[in-house]
Amino acid sequence: MARKKSLLIVDDEVNVTRTLQMVFEDEGYSVTPAYSCAEALKIMKNGHNFDGVITDLNMEGTTSALLSPAALSR
Amino acid sequence: MKPQPVVVICTGYANMSNARQALMMRVHYLATKPVELDELKSNLARLIAIRANTKGTIKLAPPNSTNKTALIVHGDMTAVSSLQSAFVQNGITAIVPAPSYRALGITQHYFDVAVVSSRISEEGDGWSLGGVIRLVFPSSFVLMIAPGTDLMTLKNANQFTASTRCWRTPPLPSSRKHRPEQRSRRRKRPQPQKSASSRYLCRHARPRARLLSAHASKARFVSAHTFRRGNSGQIGSGFSR
Numbered sequence: 001m002a003r004k005k006s007l008l009i010v011d012d013e014v015n016v017t018r019t020l021q022m023v024f025e026d027e028g029y030s031v032t033p034a035y036s037c038a039e040a041l042k043i044m045k046n047g048h049n050f051d052g053v054i055t056d057l058n059m060e061g062t063t064s065a066l067l068s069p070a071a072l073s074r
Numbered sequence: 075m076k077p078q079p080v081v082v083i084c085t086g087y088a089n090m091s092n093a094r095q096a097l098m099m100r101v102h103y104l105a106t107k108p109v110e111l112d113e114l115k116s117n118l119a120r121l122i123a124i125r126a127n128t129k130g131t132i133k134l135a136p137p138n139s140t141n142k143t144a145l146i147v148h149g150d151m152t153a154v155s156s157l158q159s160a161f162v163q164n165g166i167t168a169i170v171p172a173p174s175y176r177a178l179g180i181t182q183h184y185f186d187v188a189v190v191s192s193r194i195s196e197e198g199d200g201w202s203l204g205g206v207i208r209l210v211f212p213s214s215f216v217l218m219i220a221p222g223t224d225l226m227t228l229k230n231a232n233q234f235t236a237s238t239r240c241w242r243t244p245p246l247p248s249s250r251k252h253r254p255e256q257r258s259r260r261r262k263r264p265q266p267q268k269s270a271s272s273r274y275l276c277r278h279a280r281p282r283a284r285l286l287s288a289h290a291s292k293a294r295f296v297s298a299h300t301f302r303r304g305n306s307g308q309i310g311s312g313f314s315r
Binding site: 005050055 | 079080081082083084085086087092095096099101107111114115118121122125126
């Protein structure tokens with residue numbers, strides 16, 4: 001059985017995050033939501049290996065820190 | 075080290091500042107709100123598939139398909155249709171962007187060959203497109219159709235193809251670097267006196283010549299009269315690697 005593709009969705013707008021989560025879960029992805037950069041960084045530090053990250057650009061916290069190569073390749 | 079995930083940024087404001095910021099972060103896809111979900115889904119699936127095939131390094135590579143695809147960008151529809159039929163006769167799928175200036179918008183596909191006219195809507199605007207296509211598809215053939223082989227045309231061919239190739243030139247190996255102690259041991263030959271201009275040319279032209287010769291096999295330059303002959307076999311034979 002093929003492994004489900006995993007996605008991390010980061011957005012401080014709860015409605016947007018939940019909508020995207022529903023859409024991509026219907027498409028067969030395994031979705032992990034995060035509502036801030038700090039939360040997303042914490043999830044990534046825990047050793048999750050995501051196939052994709054969908055994030056908002058303008059959020060509280062630093063999106064650039066979330067998307068730095070060091071954070072992404074953990 | 076784990077492969078990096080595909081990064082998609084969704085931003086509410088489609089302005090230059092946000093786009094530049096996303097570009098600096100080297101994201102793989104930039105979507106603007108309200109997000110077109112079908113487009114986002116298809117692009118995400120495509121990028122994740124490329125990531126899986128390339129083990130994390132997202133780079134457009136030739137697919138393992140025997141079907142060859144060609145991109146044709148030309149302002150003249152008569153030339154487009156003759157090129158398209160020539161490609162189809164040789165078993166190559168030809169894709170024509172309409173209107174022509176949208177050619178870069180369809181570069182999410184892989185093209186084995188791109189045929190670009192130097193004049194799309196005004197004289198010379200095809201050269202910059204050819205240069206960008208060369209960067210996007212480094213292992214594909216890029217053919218430029220120009221009205222003739224005059225000085226300006228050749229200069230344009232040099233500027234737009236050589237300058238894009240310069241980005242991909244590997245650094246010189248350490249053994250070729252300047253080593254003063256070895257140089258001093260060599261026997262000095264008497265050198266003819268050079269003028270200031272010839273010294274400048276030696277210093278600046280040689281690395282350029284090396285670049286051009288190193289990559290000359292990849293470059294193709296076809297003038298318009300090659301196609302005017304109407305021999306479709308020429309395109310097929312020029313296509314083989």
